[in-house]
Amino acid sequence: MSANPFDIRTVLLASHAQHVVLIHFPIALFIMAVAFDYLAQWTNNRALAAAAYFNLMVAALSTVPVVVTGLVAWQWALEGQKLKGILLMHLVLGCASSVLIWFVFWIHLRARRHPGESLPTYRLSIEAIAVLLVGLTGHLGGFLSGVNA
């Protein structure tokens, strides 16, 4: 099967499909953001808090192309057929992870816009849950792509 590198479908559905490439950005950025945030909370270090904020911002932004390419792959490669099993779990957990990443970013953004307010400590629990969800989604994604096989 010869692939045309200038065909948009081929490019998006290639075996190195963009979803599989792009997904590493929000995973890495979010996990690092949470690590910085925990350290900032523990050490009361403002530089670490700033690092956490900017990592979170880029992590949240990078979820957009990841979700889009995932949905495009579903619509084009599988023609939008009803999903079940691992594929469905991957889709649901991926969407839930993205929502949580944005929610955590929103908490940080709100605190930053109101200098008098401090970051709520409950965010640390949400961040921990989000890291677990991201890890589980990534594990299923790796399983689907054959990396874990």
Place this chain on the structure above:
Amino acid sequence: MRRSVSSIALIAALGIVFMAIGTMRRGLIARAQSKPESTAVKIDNFSFGPATLTVSVGTTVTWTNRDDIPHTAVSTDGVFKSKVMDTDEQFSFTFPKAGTHPYFCSIHPKMTGKVVVQ
């Protein structure tokens, strides 16, 4: 005279028996020939086995997913297209005419196979 009549009757009876056996045999052969053929492709460890399958026109090919993860079988020429097959699920397609049909798994495009219909 009586003896020759019974000989003729015996020969006629044997002839009828042989004709009946011949007719039954032809019927059985015809039935065996008209019975549609079927063959299987096993999906396991991210590969189609056999990767290239040669079948005759009218053969039904059944793909069975023996892998732990979902797969599909989609021909590049659009002749057949399975739904997502989870573990132990199957997809069958009967090839009505001759041709070569390369196919792949749309979730794992590196997984490829070919059905040659003669």
